[in-house]
Amino acid sequence: MHLQTVFAHPRAVLIRTAGFALVWLVLVGPDPASWIVGGPFVIAATLASLRLSEPRKRNLSLPSLARFIPYFLRESLRGGLDVAARVLLPRLRVQPGNQDYRINLTSSEARLVFIDSISLLPGTLSADLRGDHVTVHALDVRTEVVGDLMTLERHVAAIFGESPAPRPDQTTAHRSPARPLEQPARPEDHS
Structure with missing residues (x-):
């Protein structure tokens, strides 16, 4: 420097x-x-x-950031209440699974904010990231996870001055059942 x-x-x-x-x-x-x-x-x-980290020009939109804060607080509250209701009211069914979602954001900062904010959505958390695809684990894949992800991505895109439009060459999401955690192989007992 x-x-x-x-x-x-x-x-x-x-x-x-x-x-x-x-x-x-x-x-x-x-x-x-x-x-x-x-x-x-x-x-x-x-x-x-x-x-x-040399300074560089960022296209942050303060009005969009101001709109994101109430959205973030509302979704965090909604997510917390949803998980609490599922724990306290056993009649609320869960159907856990994973959703693969293609991220349309280009800047690393916008992608990081998006990935970190996924967990605020009701019953979701980001489980894996590979290239432009994030695997989102959902407590109930019957809920509108993709719509929530698209709304979140639009908010984040607005903050960073990006276009939230999906790229035409890829599908936005697909569902899969929850994958069980892999158990590490146990060494044989040779005694």
């Missing part, structure tokens, strides 16, 4: 410095004397982060 990076990206430097200073403040507390040690560490952490 050259000094040019620091001057070329003042906003990134400011945001990262503020972030590391906040972490220091949370860890150590408001003691002004702690900044004798904390100041150099905050500067070193900022410079190291700039060297490891």
